[in-house]
Structure formats: C-alpha cells, structure tokens
Amino acid sequence: MTAFVLAYSLLITLSSCGRIFSEEIKYVEKLQAQLNANKVNLNLDAPLFKLRADHIETTLRVFRNDYKKMMSKELGDNLSKYKNYQKIYRRSIRKHEESMKEQKSLTEQLDNLHKGVIAGEITKEEFKVYYRTEKIDVEKQLQRSKEISKSLYEIEPEYTRLTTYFEPLLAELQP
Secondary structure, three states, X not given: OXXXXXXXXXXXXXXXXXXXXXXXXXXXXXXXXXXXXXXXXXXXXXXXXXXXXXXXXXXXXXXXXXXXXXXOHHHHHHHHXXXXXXXXXXXXXXXXXXXXXXXXXXXXHHHHHHHHHHHOOOOHHHHHHXXXXXXXXXXXXXXXXXXXXXHHHHOHHHHHHHHHHHHHHHHHHOO
C-alpha cells in the first residue's frame, strides 16, 4: 500500500512539473511566434534603398560641381530635402542591417531557452528572469523594425517627386 501511495505521489509530482513546463513552453513559443511575425517588417528591399541613397548622392554631387547658375529658393529647398532623405535612407539601411543581426540573435536565444525548458535545465525562477529579458528584447525588436519600415516607405512618394523634379535639370547639366 505504501508503495502504491509513493508511486501515485511521484506520478502527481511529475505531471505537475510537466504542466509547469508546458506553460513555460507556451510562453516561449508565443515569443517565438511574435519574432517570426516580425520578418514581415524586416522584409525590405535593402539593395533598392541603397541604390536610392547612392542616386541622391550622385545627384547632389552633380549639382555641387556642375550647376553654375543662380540657384532658386525652390531648387535649394528641394536639394536640401533630397540630402535629408539620403540621410534617412542611409540611417535606416544601417539600422535594418543591425535589426537583421538582432533578429537572428534573438531567434537563437529563444531556441536555446525553449530547449532548456524542455530539457528541464532551467528552474522556474531562472525561467522568469530569462523570459522577462527576452520579452523586453523582442518588444524592442518589433518596435525598431516597424519604425525602420515606416521611415523608409514614408519618404518614397516625396523621393519620387523630387527625382522627377531633378531629371530635366540633370539632363541640362550632363553633356
């Protein structure tokens, strides 16, 4: 009878541990799902934006070196805006590359946390600490990625307008 009670209590203890681990696993999997969903925000055409920044640089250089007439206020303002857009493109591209690295790092960390929980290598208190840290990092990553995507796509219409504005002027400057 005591062997039966001992076996029963051992079974209850193991099943309750499994339930705790399953909750922890659910939390980690939820973070992993959020991080995987973030790939949409990071799915940018980075080479295109690099080309845009290079095109702006070339345009600005041509105006700086070859434009000899008196510059109108409108042209000066548009060149100034163009230069600011170049800065936005370059900064956003750099942040995008950093975010891609951070995404990969966070994915690996969450995978390791998931494996640690499954293997029972992490105590409940250690899990809470790791989970809090990872959750904050994932939230920051999500926010950063959204901001990068937003900043790049917000200036696209204005970039197109200015490029169209500069085309005839550039055609006059180039032999």
